Amino acid sequence: MELEQLRKDMVAAMKAKDKARKDSISSLVSAVKKAAIDEGCRDDIPAELVDRVILKELKSVKEQIDTCPDTRADLKAEYQARYDVISEYAPALMSEEQVRRYITEKFSEIVATKNKGQIMKAVMAELKGKADGKVINQVVGELCK
Template sequence: MSKVEVVRAAMVQAMKAKDKARKDSLSMLLSALKNAEIDKREPLTEAEENAIVKKEIKQTQETYDLAPADREDIRKEAAERLAVYKEFAPEDMSVDQIREVIGEVLKELGLESPSQKDKGAIMKALMPRVKGKADGKTVNETLAGMLNES
């Protein structure tokens, strides 16, 4: 089943349970997925669906973070939406898994003791492998830590 079908089924369950907040969150996620599918003019791949879910999570997290402290209603709504979206998000890679992929990339590039100068080339080869599976910020921090070790 595609994510669109899974989200639609969850939305029907939320409607039957009369859970308005969950239904609204699922409706927004479903809209984002369907709009992307319409833009692409063909069904989305699993990686594309996961990327859209992650994008929605990121946008909702920004809404939560940027909401003024006195607007508890916005923060509460964003937190509820985040909880729902995370149910449909793929599992991120652990730091150890990211380190393994970095190690593979270093071997392929023939870098025994990489320096900060090599970071751009490493990231260029690394990011396509972890795209949609790991947060770019985490990947960057892990690589920086490994470069500082050597």
């Protein structure tokens, strides 16, 4: 995802007077800009950084939904609406089968050692932002048995 696309969608939401959507996209744009400044690339923001920030924000909103008390239905609905908007921009993550195939093909030598820590260290750096960490951990655990 490119930052410019997020900006265009934010402008479209403003023109459509869709405040909830505009606020959600605006928070994404702000988070991407902050991450870019932190990483020293604010003038040329790579799509990989945008995707990583989107996934982080998605996870954060999911936690808000999960921890919100049932008595606060209004707040929960607001979080859910934000989650729905952010999930539209989230990159597709690799499935469990794709992760298994990728690890066995690319890291066959390390997998042969059955050293879970060593495998995770190598694999997590490669798959960060491409696959869910829980799925990676589960696949590596199965490969080490």
